[in-house]
Amino acid sequence: MPDTAAHAPRRVRLHTYLAYGGNDVLGAGSMAVVSTWILIFYTSFCGLSAAQATIIFGVARVLDAFTSPLIGHLSDNLGRSWLGRRFGRRRFFILAAIPLLPSFAVMWVAGQGFWYYLVTYVLFEMVYAMEIIPYETLASEMATDYATKAKFAGARILIGQMSAIAAAFLPGWLIAWLGPDSPDTYLYMGIIFSGLFMAAATLLYIFSWERPRAAGLDDIAGDRPTLGAAFAALYRNLWSTLRIRAFRLHLGMYLGGYISQDIYNAAFTYFVIFALAGSTAIVANLVGVTYIVQLVAVVLAINFALRLSPAAAYRFAALSFAAGVVIFLVMYAAGYTATAALFWLPVVFAGLGRGALNYIPWATYNYMADVDEIVTGRRREGAFAGVMTFVRKMSQALAVILVGQVMQAAGFVSKSAQQSPQAIAAIVGVLGVGTLAMLVVGVLVSTRFRLTPATHKVLLDEIEHLRGGADAPSSPQAAAVVExxxxxxxxxxxxxxxxAAPMVR
Structure with missing residues (x-):
C-alpha cells in the first residue's frame, strides 16, 4: 500500500528530518559547487570567454525556468494516475531522477567546446528540476503545523550548508593533491558529488511520504483535464499564485536575499584572484569558512524565526551580509591582499548574513500553500514550487549574464593570470553595488511581510472554520489577519x- 493511502497522520521522527534535510546535498551542494567554481572552470580550463561562460549558465537557467513550472503542475496532478497512486505524485519524480544524477559529473570534463558545456549544463538543470521541485513540496505534505515545517526547513538548510562546506573545501584538497593547474580537480569533484546526490535522493524517497489531501474545492467531481487543456491552463494557474499577497512579498524577500548572493558568488572568485592577488586555494578556504559561519547562522535563524518574526530576522541577516561586503570593499581600497589575516572579519559578517538569508525564505515558503488554500480552497504546493523556481532561475540567469557581460565589456581576458585595471574595477563594482542594491530591495519588501507563528495559527484556524461551512469570520481580528x-x-x-476560477480540475 503506498504512503499516500494512509489516513492517520504519521509521526515525524529524527530520521525523517535527516532524510528530508539530506536531499539538500543536491539542492545546496550542487548550487554551491556551480556558483563558486563553474565560471572559473569555464574561463580558466575550457577557454571560454566570460560572456560565453555566463551565457551557458543563463541559457540553462532560462530553459529550466520554463521546465520547472511544468514539473510542478504535473506533480500536482499525477495523483490521479496509477503512477501517482503507486509511487506518490511527488515522490515518483524523485525516484525517476536518481539514475540520471550522474549527469552532474559530465559537466566537468575539460577541453570541450561551447556546445558540449551548454548541452551538459542544460541536461543537469533538467534533472535537478525534476528532483528538486517535488522535493520542495514534501514539507507541506508531511506536516501541517508551523513548528514542524520550520524544523524541516532547518534540517534542509543545516545539511545543505554542510554540503556547501564540502563543496568549498573539496576542490582545495584536490588542488593540493593534483596541483593547481589540473582540470581533473573538477572532474573528480563532480564524480564525488554525483554519488552523494544519488544516495541522498534514495534516502529521501525511502523515508518520505505524502499525506492524504483533505476534502476541499478540488474534490468536487469533474472531468479529468485533457493534456491540451492542462497545458493551456498551466501558466494561467501558476501565475495566479502571484495574486496571493503573502507570496508576492515572500518572493520579493527571496529574490533580494538570493540574487544578492548570486551576484556575490559570480564575482567573488574573480575578486579574490584578480583584485586581491589571491589563488583558487585561498578562494576555497575563504568560501569554506563562509559556509561554516553560515551553518552557525542557520541555527540562530531557526530559533529567531520560530520565536519572533521571520521578517525581522531577515533584516538583521541582510544588514550583516551588507556589512561583510562593505568591509571587503574598504579593505580592497586600503590595499590589503587576500593573505591578510583581517580578511576573516568580512567573511564572518557575510557568512552570518548569508546563512540566515538562505534559511528564512525557505522557512516561510512552507506556509505559502496554507495562505493560498484559504483563498482557493485547494492545495497547490507544486504550483508554488514551480513559480518560485521559475522566478528564481529567470532572475538568476539575468543576474549572472549581466555579471559576465560587464566583465567582458571591461576587457576581461580568459586564461590570463593578470587583468587590466578596468576589468578589476568592473569586478569590484559588480561585487559591491550589485550585492548591496539587491539587499536593499529585500529589506524594503520585508517591512510589509507579517507572517509569524501567531498569524499562521490564526490562518489555519480560519481554514478549518471555512471548511466546516462557515461564511463569516470567527472574529474581526482573525478576519484582519487573513485579509x-x-x-x-x-x-x-x-x-x-x-x-480559484481558472483552475484545471
Missing amino acids: DLSGWRYDRLWGNNPV
Missing part, C-alpha cells in the same frame, strides 16, 4: 474569487 496575508476581503475567500 492581510491573502490580500483578499474575507467574503472573497474559499474560492469566491478569480484566483
Whole structure:
C-alpha cells in the first residue's frame, strides 16, 4: 500500500528530518559547487570567454525556468494516475531522477567546446528540476503545523550548508593533491558529488511520504483535464499564485536575499584572484569558512524565526551580509591582499548574513500553500514550487549574464593570470553595488511581510472554520489577519474569487 493511502497522520521522527534535510546535498551542494567554481572552470580550463561562460549558465537557467513550472503542475496532478497512486505524485519524480544524477559529473570534463558545456549544463538543470521541485513540496505534505515545517526547513538548510562546506573545501584538497593547474580537480569533484546526490535522493524517497489531501474545492467531481487543456491552463494557474499577497512579498524577500548572493558568488572568485592577488586555494578556504559561519547562522535563524518574526530576522541577516561586503570593499581600497589575516572579519559578517538569508525564505515558503488554500480552497504546493523556481532561475540567469557581460565589456581576458585595471574595477563594482542594491530591495519588501507563528495559527484556524461551512469570520481580528496575508476581503475567500476560477480540475 503506498504512503499516500494512509489516513492517520504519521509521526515525524529524527530520521525523517535527516532524510528530508539530506536531499539538500543536491539542492545546496550542487548550487554551491556551480556558483563558486563553474565560471572559473569555464574561463580558466575550457577557454571560454566570460560572456560565453555566463551565457551557458543563463541559457540553462532560462530553459529550466520554463521546465520547472511544468514539473510542478504535473506533480500536482499525477495523483490521479496509477503512477501517482503507486509511487506518490511527488515522490515518483524523485525516484525517476536518481539514475540520471550522474549527469552532474559530465559537466566537468575539460577541453570541450561551447556546445558540449551548454548541452551538459542544460541536461543537469533538467534533472535537478525534476528532483528538486517535488522535493520542495514534501514539507507541506508531511506536516501541517508551523513548528514542524520550520524544523524541516532547518534540517534542509543545516545539511545543505554542510554540503556547501564540502563543496568549498573539496576542490582545495584536490588542488593540493593534483596541483593547481589540473582540470581533473573538477572532474573528480563532480564524480564525488554525483554519488552523494544519488544516495541522498534514495534516502529521501525511502523515508518520505505524502499525506492524504483533505476534502476541499478540488474534490468536487469533474472531468479529468485533457493534456491540451492542462497545458493551456498551466501558466494561467501558476501565475495566479502571484495574486496571493503573502507570496508576492515572500518572493520579493527571496529574490533580494538570493540574487544578492548570486551576484556575490559570480564575482567573488574573480575578486579574490584578480583584485586581491589571491589563488583558487585561498578562494576555497575563504568560501569554506563562509559556509561554516553560515551553518552557525542557520541555527540562530531557526530559533529567531520560530520565536519572533521571520521578517525581522531577515533584516538583521541582510544588514550583516551588507556589512561583510562593505568591509571587503574598504579593505580592497586600503590595499590589503587576500593573505591578510583581517580578511576573516568580512567573511564572518557575510557568512552570518548569508546563512540566515538562505534559511528564512525557505522557512516561510512552507506556509505559502496554507495562505493560498484559504483563498482557493485547494492545495497547490507544486504550483508554488514551480513559480518560485521559475522566478528564481529567470532572475538568476539575468543576474549572472549581466555579471559576465560587464566583465567582458571591461576587457576581461580568459586564461590570463593578470587583468587590466578596468576589468578589476568592473569586478569590484559588480561585487559591491550589485550585492548591496539587491539587499536593499529585500529589506524594503520585508517591512510589509507579517507572517509569524501567531498569524499562521490564526490562518489555519480560519481554514478549518471555512471548511466546516462557515461564511463569516470567527472574529474581526482573525478576519484582519487573513485579509492581510491573502490580500483578499474575507467574503472573497474559499474560492469566491478569480484566483480559484481558472483552475484545471
